[in-house]
Amino acid sequence: MPDPTSTLTHLLAHHRDFEDFRALMQETSAGRFGAIWWGVWQQYVAPVLPPTGLVIDLGCGPGGLFAPLRKVMPEVRIVGVEVQPAMLRAARELAIEVGATIVEADLNGALPLPDNVADVVTAVHVLHELPFPVPLLREALRVLRPGGAFLLFDWVRQPLRQYTNGAVLTPDLLQHFREHCLFTADDLAYLCDDVGFRVLEVIGRRNNQYAMLACVKPAAA
Numbered sequence: 306m307p308d309p310t311s312t313l314t315h316l317l318a319h320h321r322d323f324e325d326f327r328a329l330m331q332e333t334s335a336g337r338f339g340a341i342w343w344g345v346w347q348q349y350v351a352p353v354l355p356p357t358g359l360v361i362d363l364g365c366g367p368g369g370l371f372a373p374l375r376k377v378m379p380e381v382r383i384v385g386v387e388v389q390p391a392m393l394r395a396a397r398e399l400a401i402e403v404g405a406t407i408v409e410a411d412l413n414g415a416l417p418l419p420d421n422v423a424d425v426v427t428a429v430h431v432l433h434e435l436p437f438p439v440p441l442l443r444e445a446l447r448v449l450r451p452g453g454a455f456l457l458f459d460w461v462r463q464p465l466r467q468y469t470n471g472a473v474l475t476p477d478l479l480q481h482f483r484e485h486c487l488f489t490a491d492d493l494a495y496l497c498d499d500v501g502f503r504v505l506e507v508i509g510r511r512n513n514q515y516a517m518l519a520c521v522k523p524a525a526a
C-alpha cells in the first residue's frame with residue numbers, strides 16, 4: 306500500500322507548484338493529443354476498441370485526453386486515474402462536461418479497478434513521475450483485457466544539450482533532466498515487455514525527445 310503523503314511529496318518536488326503545473330498541462334495538451342497521437346490510435350487502438358468500450362487513462366492530469374477522445378468516440382466509456390489534488394479538481398470538472406469517471410488512486414500501488422475490464426489503457430507523460438514504474442505497468446496489464454491496447458507516451462533519454470535547448474543550466478533544470486531523461490525508448494520497451502506486454506511499435510516524437518509505445522496484452526498474459 307503506497308503512502309499518500311510520500312507520493313504527493315515526491316510529486317510536489319517534481320511539479321514544483323500543483324496549480325501552475327495543472328495550468329501547464331492544460332495549455333500543452335493539444336500538442337500531446339494531436340495528429341501523431343491520433344495516427345497511432347487509428348493504427349493500434351481503434352481496431353480493438355468497440356464503440357462503447359472502456360478506456361482507462363492512468364495519470365490523466367486535468368483530463369486533456371477526454372474531450373478529443375469523446376469527439377472521436379461519442380459513446381466510449383472513459384475512466385481517468387489521478388492522485389494530485391489540483392489535477393483531480395480540474396479532471397472532475399471536465400468529467401462532468403464530457404462524461405467521464407475519475408478514480409482517485411495512487412499508481413504506485415494496486416488500483417481499485419477489476420481485472421480485464423479495459424479495452425484500452427493509456428499512460429501519457431506519467432511513467433517518469435514514478436520513483437519505480439513497474440507497479441503502474443503491472444496494473445495497466447492487469448486491468449486490460451487480453452487483446453486490449455496499451456499506449457505509453459513519455460519522455461526519453463536525450464543529450465543534455467538537446468534537453469536544455471539553449472536555456473541556462475540551473476540546478477532545477479538539471480534535476481528535471483534527471484527526472485525526464487532516465488529511460489531510453491528501448492528501456493521503456495524492455496519494461497513493457499518484462500511485465501508481459503507485447504510491444505508492437507516504438508514511435509519517436511519531436512526529434513526523439515519522447516516516445517510512444519503501442520503495446521498489446523497477449524491472450525496468455
Ligand SMILES: C[S@@+](CC[C@H](N)C(=O)[O-])C[C@H]1O[C@@H](n2cnc3c(N)ncnc32)[C@H](O)[C@@H]1O
Binds near residue numbers: 330430434
Ligand atoms: C505530466 S502530467 C500528464 C497528465 C496527462 N496525462 C496529460 O498528458 O495531460 C502526469 C500526471 O500523472 C499524475 N501522477 C503522477 N504520479 C502519480 C501517481 N503515483 N498516481 C496517480 N497519478 C499520478 C500527475 O499528478 C500528473 O497529473
